[in-house]
Amino acid sequence: MEELVNNTNEEIKEDTPQEQIKYDYYVAIKMNASAKAYFFSTNISDLKIGEYVVIETVRGLELGKVDTEVLPMEKYKLTLELKPIIRRASEEDIANAKENLTLAQNALEICTREVKNLNLDMRLITCEYTLDRSKVIFSYLADNRVDFRELLKVLAAQLHCRIELRQIGTRDKAKIVGGIGICGLPLCCSTFLNEFDGISINRAKNQMLSLNIPKLSGHCGKLICCLKYEDDAYTELKEGYPRLGTRIIYNNEQFKITSMNVLTRQIKLENSENVVFVDLDVVKKCMKDNKYNEK
Numbered sequence: 001m002e003e004l005v006n007n008t009n010e011e012i013k014e015d016t017p018q019e020q021i022k023y024d025y026y027v028a029i030k031m032n033a034s035a036k037a038y039f040f041s042t043n044i045s046d047l048k049i050g051e052y053v054v055i056e057t058v059r060g061l062e063l064g065k066v067d068t069e070v071l072p073m074e075k076y077k078l079t080l081e082l083k084p085i086i087r088r089a090s091e092e093d094i095a096n097a098k099e100n101l102t103l104a105q106n107a108l109e110i111c112t113r114e115v116k117n118l119n120l121d122m123r124l125i126t127c128e129y130t131l132d133r134s135k136v137i138f139s140y141l142a143d144n145r146v147d148f149r150e151l152l153k154v155l156a157a158q159l160h161c162r163i164e165l166r167q168i169g170t171r172d173k174a175k176i177v178g179g180i181g182i183c184g185l186p187l188c189c190s191t192f193l194n195e196f197d198g199i200s201i202n203r204a205k206n207q208m209l210s211l212n213i214p215k216l217s218g219h220c221g222k223l224i225c226c227l228k229y230e231d232d233a234y235t236e237l238k239e240g241y242p243r244l245g246t247r248i249i250y251n252n253e254q255f256k257i258t259s260m261n262v263l264t265r266q267i268k269l270e271n272s273e274n275v276v277f278v279d280l281d282v283v284k285k286c287m288k289d290n291k292y293n294e295k
Helices: 002-015 091-117 149-159 170-177 201-206 231-237 280-288
Strands: 025-031 037-042 052-057 060-066 085-088 123-129 135-141 162-167 247-250 253-261 266-270 275-279
Touching: 025 052, 037 052, 037 085, 052 091, 060 091, 091 123, 091 135, 091 149, 123 170, 135 170, 149 162, 201 231, 247 280, 266 280, 275 280
Parallel strands: 135 162
Antiparallel strands: 025 037, 025 060, 052 060, 052 085, 123 135, 247 253, 253 266, 266 275
């Protein structure tokens, strides 16, 4: 199989430089049962959804499944350059991909054993072979940098192929493993998120959420990414609201604003004897009458 790919590439180099080939179509491809699809260019106009193709990624040759209809290149509006589809997948390609799953499981067991023997501080997450089995890729978690030079020597002697060890973060692990979020839907990172933005606890404060870190943390152990989705909306809705801690006179009593609900426009007022919930307009009227003092 490897020889076939090399011959194809040689023909392209001799006849037409690869960078000068014009592709008329593009299509979305999913790999390794991932929920996320990536666009690839092609000149094969009759690809069907669910059909398997061979593609080349930064990791090497992989088997992918067509996820959308073939679209004309004129509709592609992104600036990212697309890699081309190598060819339709043959029955041999599909059989090799299935066999690779078993080989990858065996390789993961071997690597896990050797990591334990060498007493390395790393936690293996996944193992994958490229379609042509020229390379095996291990992903792992580690708190610190790991010197795995001896591990590479041991694995190379047993697996007889190129070996790549990729250190990933906890968010990357959640993206790879997947799962169900607190909303009951598949994790955003394993479905559509391309980049991980820094999530600050200030977003939770801005949305007036209880600062219960375990409840605000996702499968990765970090603050949930969805804190950013409604943050701008809360910032906009809170315009014109009084600050927490503001003291006002209401029904001839002094109260302190302790919380608010920007969706229902209710303000919670408290003093040593009473707790009342008042509409925002009422609070604004009290403040307009200058019967308040800010904290």
